[in-house]
Each structure stands twice: as structure tokens, then as C-alpha cells.
Amino acid sequence: LMSPLYRNKKALSAVYNKNMFHFSKVLPNFINGEFVQSKATQFFEIRNPVTQELISKAPQTTEAEFNQAVSVAAEAYKSWSQVPLLVRQRYMFAYQDKIRTNIDKLAALITAENGKTLPDAKGDVIRGLEVVEHACGISHIYHGETIENIARGVDTYSYRVPLGVCGGIAPFNFPCMIPLWMFPYAITCGNTFILKPSERVPNTSQYLMELLNEVGLPKGVVNVVHGGFNTVKQMCEDKTIKAISFVGGNKAGDYIYENGAKHHKRIQVNMGAKNHGVIMPDCDKEDALNALVSAAFGATGQRCMALSVAVMVGETKNWVPELVEKVKKLKLGNGAEEGIDVAPLCYADLKKNVLRLLDSAVAEGATLPLDGRSYVNPKYPQGNFVGPTVIDNVQPHMTCYKEEIFGPALCVVHVETLEDAIQLINNNQYGNGTAIFTRSGSAARYFQHNIECTQIGINLPIPVPLPMFSFTGGKRSFGGDLNFYGKNGVKFFTQYKTITSRWKEEQDAGYKVSTSFPLMK
Numbered sequence: 001l002m003s004p005l006y007r008n009k010k011a012l013s014a015v016y017n018k019n020m021f022h023f024s025k026v027l028p029n030f031i032n033g034e035f036v037q038s039k040a041t042q043f044f045e046i047r048n049p050v051t052q053e054l055i056s057k058a059p060q061t062t063e064a065e066f067n068q069a070v071s072v073a074a075e076a077y078k079s080w081s082q083v084p085l086l087v088r089q090r091y092m093f094a095y096q097d098k099i100r101t102n103i104d105k106l107a108a109l110i111t112a113e114n115g116k117t118l119p120d121a122k123g124d125v126i127r128g129l130e131v132v133e134h135a136c137g138i139s140h141i142y143h144g145e146t147i148e149n150i151a152r153g154v155d156t157y158s159y160r161v162p163l164g165v166c167g168g169i170a171p172f173n174f175p176c177m178i179p180l181w182m183f184p185y186a187i188t189c190g191n192t193f194i195l196k197p198s199e200r201v202p203n204t205s206q207y208l209m210e211l212l213n214e215v216g217l218p219k220g221v222v223n224v225v226h227g228g229f230n231t232v233k234q235m236c237e238d239k240t241i242k243a244i245s246f247v248g249g250n251k252a253g254d255y256i257y258e259n260g261a262k263h264h265k266r267i268q269v270n271m272g273a274k275n276h277g278v279i280m281p282d283c284d285k286e287d288a289l290n291a292l293v294s295a296a297f298g299a300t301g302q303r304c305m306a307l308s309v310a311v312m313v314g315e316t317k318n319w320v321p322e323l324v325e326k327v328k329k330l331k332l333g334n335g336a337e338e339g340i341d342v343a344p345l346c347y348a349d350l351k352k353n354v355l356r357l358l359d360s361a362v363a364e365g366a367t368l369p370l371d372g373r374s375y376v377n378p379k380y381p382q383g384n385f386v387g388p389t390v391i392d393n394v395q396p397h398m399t400c401y402k403e404e405i406f407g408p409a410l411c412v413v414h415v416e417t418l419e420d421a422i423q424l425i426n427n428n429q430y431g432n433g434t435a436i437f438t439r440s441g442s443a444a445r446y447f448q449h450n451i452e453c454t455q456i457g458i459n460l461p462i463p464v465p466l467p468m469f470s471f472t473g474g475k476r477s478f479g480g481d482l483n484f485y486g487k488n489g490v491k492f493f494t495q496y497k498t499i500t501s502r503w504k505e506e507q508d509a510g511y512k513v514s515t516s517f518p519l520m521k
């Protein structure tokens with residue numbers, strides 16, 4: 001109760017009461033349904049992004065503790081994989097209800113450790129909740145395949161079966177949604193799970209585990225181990241874990257993709273992005289500029305689907321001053337307070353990196369019609385704030401274009417034609433998402449058909465598919481071949497078991513030995 005979060009009560013008062021959180025100064029792991037303290041000697045500090053007060057510390061789980069979590073998950077797999085699919089789904093029905101009932105608590109927790117505004121934090125919960133809801137009905141996509149009489153007297157049929165123990169490694173920017181992209185599908189498919197949350201926002205995962213316990217999920221089905229690179233390495237090299245889901249940056253994603261595969265695991269990695277919004281001269285100007293501002297500066301730019309590059313086509317080059325005026329109106333402050341548009345960045349080192357990239361933009365010849373580098377919030381001078389920044393006249397060779405900024409900054413590139421815009425975007429290594437703003441159906445269709453990005457918005461800035469589809473980022477934004485959630489999610493967490501059976505009929509030919517492949521008759 002003495003946690004700084006409790007002392008920050010005034011700011012969180014709208015959704016807050018003193019029994020709301022069960023903060024530990026040092027976060028325990030969650031193994032076999034129990035919260036257990038690690039014997040760690042190294043810890044990661046989690047600080048409030050607005051005040052820098054220490055909220056809690058996440059342990060660097062020891063190798064022995066990690067191995068114990070894997071043994072527990074392997075043991076739980078023996079019985080959990082035998083639980084009928086419909087019964088496994090029922091745990092998800094109960095879980096979605098628990099999450100829905102506790103949206104406000106989860107959102108307050110996310111805001112406290114990640115910094116994003118409360119309404120945005122609710123979105124973080126709801127987008128994850130939708131995946132849990134979808135997991136309630138995965139029996140509809142869990143079927144196998146059958147062909148009767150594939151040869152005379154022979155039938156072939158396949159079942160989807162779980163893989164075993166699976167692992168998940170999550171980033172800081174969606175403390176609730178991304179863990180919920182992972183374990184609900186994995187366990188409803190019959191697997192057991194080890195989650196390593198981001199060491200920057202581990203409290204949200206801890207609360208998700210409390211809610212799992214409240215629905216009575218059997219012990220050991222989901223386990224949480226805290227840590228950084230050492231835990232990732234151990235997960236990649238572990239001999240029991242069959243598959244790893246990862247969401248985060250490219251350095252970590254490449255490591256996990258390569259190292260996990262080397263250790264014979266199935267891998268899906270969702271990675272970094274540079275998403276372009278193409279503004280055509282015939283678009284609904286007001287709507288398009290509003291969409292750009294929302295999608296570039298929402299969550300302080302810390303979204304993998306943020307529109308971080310505006311591609312101004314033809315005469316829309318003259319719209320930059322109007323765009324800047326809209327950005328200037330955004331209100332900065334503590335995300336736990338009402339009416340805030342742009343909160344501080346999640347952690348201090350990220351602020352340093354954002355400033356490095358903004359400085360590089362100036363040094364390399366771009367201009368800043370709105371420069372937030374020196375912004376200090378008068379009420380929270382310690383906060384990780386960077387003022388919203390518009391970087392104009394950006395060229396593809398510049399560092400600020402090549403690297404993901406992941407902060408409140410919008411790069412503006414000018415091109416003459418739609419064709420030029422498409423070429424610019426297709427030349428970018430990333431392929432998470434893109435959007436076009438136009439009133440022309442044929443321009444939209446031409447764009448959709450010729451663009452290499454694999455999630456496309458038409459007059460809509462952040463085209464994240466709902467869970468009846470899959471999150472289909474492409475190019476260097478994704479590694480693997482089975483995407484997150486939807487049908488692909490079920491495929492990722494299952495394998496086929498295919499049976500070919502022959503039942504002799506009375507009139508079948510007699511008995512003989514044949515060493516050649518049988519021919520169809």
C-alpha cells in the first residue's frame with residue numbers, strides 16, 4: 001500500500017481505490033498457480049513515466065527457476081491437453097468476463113507503468129479482450145480434414161492437436177493486448193504456456209495472472225517468468241518449449257527467429273514498422289489531416305501501427321502548415337488525468353533515443369516546423385516528455401526515415417504522384433501497415449493492388465484487423481509464416497495429426513506382399 005502508485009492516488013482517483021492493486025516492490029514470478037519470489041540478484045526498475053518514482057522491480061529470473069517453470073508447464077500439459085476443447089473454451093468465457101469487469105483497473109495499471117492515457121489504456125485492454133472473446137469460439141476453426149475412400153477401403157482424416165509447452169515474449173507498448181494475443185489462443189488450443197512480459201511493464205501481466213487464478217484455470221497451464229535478454233535466450237535454447245510468439249523490435253525479433261529456429265522451434269515474430277499515410281489531393285482534407293494527427297501522436301507514437309510518415313502527394317504539400325496547427329493543439333500531460341492527448345514516453349532511455357533521431361533529422365537537412373525537443377511539462381518536469389514534432393522535407397536516406405522513431409514525431413515526405421508514393425513505400429524495408437486518403441475508388445484500388453505492405457487502410461489510418469482475421473504485418477515487420485490470432489493463430493498453436501486407415505472388406509483381393517507403392521485402381 002505504500003507503493004508510489006498509491007501515493008499518486010489523486011491523479012488516478014477516477015478509477016482507483018486502495019484495494020485495487022496488489023503491488024509488490026519486487027514482482028514475483030507466477031509458477032504453478034502461485035506467486036513466488038525469485039532468488040534473483042539482478043533487477044529491472046519500473047518507474048512511473050510521469051514522476052520517475054520507483055513503482056516496482058522485476059527480477060532477472062534464475063536459470064533454475066526458469067527450468068522449474070518449464071517442468072511445471074510440461075507436467076500440466078499432460079492433463080490440460082486431455083481437457084475437451086469445449087471445456088477449455090469455457091475458461092475463456094469466464095476469463096473474458098473477468099477482464100471486462102476489471103477494465104478500469106487494468107487501464108489504470110497500464111497508465112501507471114506505461115504512461116499512455118487512460119482512454120488509450122482502455123483500448124489496450126479491449127483490443128486484447130476481443131482476442132479472448134474470439135478464443136471462446138475457436139472450435140469453429142479447430143477442425144481437421146477428411147477424405148473418405150482416398151483409395152479403395154482407405155480413409156484419411158486429420159486432427160488438429162496442440163504442440164506442448166509454448167512461450168511468449170512481449171514488448172512494452174501494449175502491456176495488456178499483446179500478452180492476450182498469445183496465451184489465450186495457445187492454451188485454448190490445448191498447450192501450456194510460459195510468458196515473459198516486457199521487463200518495463202510487468203505489473204499488467206501479473207494482474208492478468210490474478211484474474212486467471214480467479215477463473216480457476218488449472219495450476220501450471222500459464223506461468224510467468226520475469227527477466228530480460230537472459231530469459232529470452234534460455235527460452236530460445238530450451239529443449240522442451242515447442243514454439244515461441246514474439247512481439248517487439250527487430251534486433252530482438254531477429255535473434256529469436258534465428259536462435260529459436262536453430263533449436264527446432266516454431267516461431268512467429270511481429271517486429272518494427274514505419275507506416276506511411278498517403279494524402280491524395282482529392283481526399284476529404286479535414287478528415288485526412290485529423291486521421292494523420294491521431295495516428296501519428298496517439299500513444300505518443302509508441303504503436304507499431306502508428307502512421308509515422310505522411311506522404312503528401314502533389315499540391316497537398318501546401319497543407320503542412322494546417323497539419324502543424326492541428327498538432328499544436330494536442331494537450332500534453334499525465335495520462336492519468338482527464339483531457340490529455342499526448343503522455344510521456346514509457347521510459348527515459350526511449351526519450352534519449354527519440355531526441356537523438358530528431359537531432360539527426362536537423363543535422364541531415366530536414367526542417368522542424370514544430371520542434372518539441374526542448375519541451376518540459378511545467379507540472380511534471382521529471383516526466384519523459386517530448387513535445388509533438390513535425391519533421392518536414394524528409395528524404396529516404398535520412399536516419400529519421402530509416403529508423404523507427406517510436407515517439408511523438410511525424411516525418412513528412414513530398415512526392416508528385418501516387419506512383420511515386422507507392423514506389424517510396426515499397427522501397428521501405430518494413431511492411432506492417434499503410435493508409436491512403438482519397439475520394440477516388442480507382443486510386444484506392446490501384447494503391448491496394450500495387451502496395452507491398454500487408455495491412456492497408458483506405459480512408460482509415462490504423463488498419464489493425466479484428467481477431468476473426470489475423471494481424472498480417474509483412475516484409476521486415478514479420479518473421480514466420482503463421483500470423484497472430486484468427487485462423488493463423490490457431491494454426492500456429494496446433495499441428496496436424498493425420499491418420500490413414502484401411503478396413504478390409506469381404507470381397508477384397510486376397511493376401512500378398514508388395515514392395516512397390518500402391519497404384520490407384
Ligand code: NAD
Nearest residue numbers: 170171172197198228232248249252255270271272273304
Ligand atoms: P524490444 O524488442 O526492446 O523488447 C521486446 C521483448 O524482447 C522484451 O520482452 C525484451 O525483454 C526482449 N528483448 C529486448 N532486447 C532483446 C534482445 N536484444 N534480444 C532478445 N530479446 C530482447 O521491444 P520494445 O521496445 O519493448 O517494443 C517496441 C517495438 O515493438 C517496436 O519496434 C514496435 O514496432 C514493436 N512492436 C511491433 C508490433 C507488431 O505487431 N508488429 C506490436 C507492438 C510493438
